[in-house]
Amino acid sequence: MHQQYDVLIMGGGLSGLTLAIQLKRKVTRLRILIAEKAVHPAPEAAHKVGESSVEIASHYFENILGLKPQLDNELPKLGLRFFYTLGDNLDISKRIELGPNDFPTAKSYQLDRGRFENALAEQCLQLGIDFQDNCKVKDITLGKNKHQVTLVHNDQERSVQTNWLVDATGRMSLLKRKLKLAKPAYHDINASWFRINHDINIDNWSETPDWQGRVKAPRRLSTNHLLGKGYWVWLIPLSSGATSIGIVADAKIHPYAEINTFERAKVWLKKYEPQCAQIIDQHLDKFQDFLTLKHYSHNCKKMYSADGWAITGDAGVFLDPFYSPGSDFIALNNGFISDLIIKQYRGEDIDARTEQYEKLFRTLFLAFCPVYEDQYPIMANAKVMSIKIIWDYTLYWSGAALLFFRDKFCDLAFMDIAVTSLQ
Ligand SMILES: Cc1cc2nc3c(=O)[nH]c(=O)nc-3n(C[C@H](O)[C@H](O)[C@H](O)COP(=O)(O)OP(=O)(O)OC[C@H]3O[C@@H](n4cnc5c(N)ncnc54)[C@H](O)[C@@H]3O)c2cc1C
Structure with a gap:
């Protein structure tokens, strides 16, 4: 039986x-x-x-699944933060920065x-x-x-x-x-990522008082994006004390062969994100893993x-x-x-x-x-x-997030009107 x-x-x-x-x-x-x-x-x-x-996910975990105790063991997230490329990318304080200066009302988390x-x-x-x-x-x-x-x-x-x-x-x-x-996706981007068992703390990358004083909460709690032509690099802190670092790149500008091994990824970082590369270099003894994915969509x-x-x-x-x-x-x-x-x-x-x-x-x-x-x-x-x-962000908050927070996605009569009005 x-x-x-x-x-x-x-x-x-x-x-x-x-x-x-x-x-x-x-x-x-x-x-x-x-x-x-x-x-x-x-x-x-x-x-x-x-x-x-x-x-949306944080609301799902916390309020729909009741996982507040489990989330309390993770890190609160200071939203998404973006640093645009500037010159040789050796001084974070000179780069144009876009990100919240305090914790947003709607919560999110960095999950190990x-x-x-x-x-x-x-x-x-x-x-x-x-x-x-x-x-x-x-x-x-x-x-x-x-x-x-x-x-x-x-x-x-x-x-x-x-x-x-x-x-x-x-x-x-x-x-x-x-x-x-299976159905192919047109979007064609590659990624490589690794974890270092050390808190790679972006807040320490510059001692410039202006830069230090501009953001009230620790920048390291954001998902930090270092942006350049055809790529972005993520820095995510984890509750276990490690840092997750990833390179996400358009192969038409940054061929996959330049980021698909740890050695190559380090060379690539030195070229495009040298400040980040220098700091990672100091903690290579705490290297944990390296993974890579071609055409992830x-x-x-x-x-x-x-x-x-x-x-x-x-x-x-x-x-x-x-x-x-x-x-x-x-x-x-x-x-x-x-x-x-x-x-x-x-x-x-x-x-x-x-x-x-x-x-x-x-x-x-x-x-x-x-x-x-x-x-x-x-x-x-x-x-x-x-x-x-x-x-x-505007589209997110006026569309998917609004509908999800209001529990409307499974209300078919409502969704019919919402989708028709968009067409
Ligand atoms: C580069 C990159 C960065 C990303 N960053 C983010 C991010 O910052 N935030 C975010 O929300 N998402 C991110 N994602 C997406 C995220 O990784 C996925 O949405 C998420 O991991 C999917 O979870 P899952 O449970 O579906 O799959 P998985 O976490 O892969 O779980 C699948 C499970 O199935 C098990 N399994 C496989 N085969 C079998 C089998 N035959 N029998 C039994 N068990 C089996 C595996 O062991 C595994 O535990 C990222 C994705 C990529 C590619």
């Missing part, structure tokens, strides 16, 4: 763990299994990329992904979710609201049955591959099915990390998925709703594409880029 679940979530990363918590908080009776390939606890700092959260995912997994267990680590999904047979999944758990193979199957396997994208749902033909499957997180779509929207997309997507699962569990017909969520999610994804596509060449232009950033 196969073990039976209402929902099986493949992958216990950020998207899978948060979806499980959202579902269980709404319907405690749901039998949920999370199958996570990796062994827990996950390592701190050098676990995964995606540490900077923005306001290892620490946060460990805390989420513990929360899942406390809520009665069956979280199994060292548990790899080996095979899937899809049916209509009756799927069979073969797992390899602690080296033992077994099969389970589930009414709903959610793919949260990140870039492994199990369902997307099986159902041939990807799309998906279909995210939800009324036959009881759905795709969330990186397993579905990803556009660009410039404004750190990865976890915002997780929040939006998990909202749609949990609503479909719960409505069907309560006996409602979800056929039309599934189609509408699909259309809505696609509209959102398409609406965000022009925010990033072909924009990297203008990143060195402080005037143009600052106007663009303020414009993008």
